[in-house]
Amino acid sequence: MTDPLAARRAFAPEGYATLADIGLDLPLVSPYQRSCGNPRGPVLISYNFLDAPTARAHRARLAQDGYLPEMLFNRVFDTALAEAGLTRADLYLTHAFHALPPTRSHAVPQRLVEDSFDAITRHEIGDRPVIALGRAAAACCRRFGIAHGEVPHPSARGLTADTKARAIAGALPHPTRAAA
Numbered sequence: 001m002t003d004p005l006a007a008r009r010a011f012a013p014e015g016y017a018t019l020a021d022i023g024l025d026l027p028l029v030s031p032y033q034r035s036c037g038n039p040r041g042p043v044l045i046s047y048n049f050l051d052a053p054t055a056r057a058h059r060a061r062l063a064q065d066g067y068l069p070e071m072l073f074n075r076v077f078d079t080a081l082a083e084a085g086l087t088r089a090d091l092y093l094t095h096a097f098h099a100l101p102p103t104r105s106h107a108v109p110q111r112l113v114e115d116s117f118d119a120i121t122r123h124e125i126g127d128r129p130v131i132a133l134g135r136a137a138a139a140c141c142r143r144f145g146i147a148h149g150e151v152p153h154p155s156a157r158g159l160t161a162d163t164k165a166r167a168i169a170g171a172l173p174h175p176t177r178a179a180a
Helices: 004-010 052-057 059-065 072-084 110-125 135-143 161-171 175-179
Strands: 043-048 092-097 130-133 149-151
Touching (some): 110 135, 130 135, 130 161, 135 149, 149 161
Parallel strands (some): 043 092
16 A cells, blocks of 8 residues: 555655645645544545745744644635534545645646645545545546545635535534434
């Protein structure tokens, strides 16, 4: 079986920074797993972690917490978690693309996203339920035959934050549903 951490460390597509390049080569597949790294929790897959300039600018906070609470993605995600009665520690969040784009809205070629997903992400899933956060993650799940639920990406344009949070919360396992 492929070791996802070793695979992430080996994944270095030209033109993209790695976590090692910016001083965030933690013993995790993603720094985000500082907060959402439950090895038994459902797997949520987002498009990517961050862009290289943002990760560099906030390296110390990311090394400690794994995420930036003020970002739209995290504000929507926190609202969804509260609505579902869950915490970040209940889940495992990873990414379809495991390198850092040069700019915030940089479009990563689909071939590279699929290379990353194939080399790393699909090996993190095991037999856990998967929720794809957005179209890019869902496309990779379909491409590699991964059963999944699909919800809007927390940063997606065209939907309100509340609409996205409700959709994500509805896809998450609620503690009261599991107990019933």
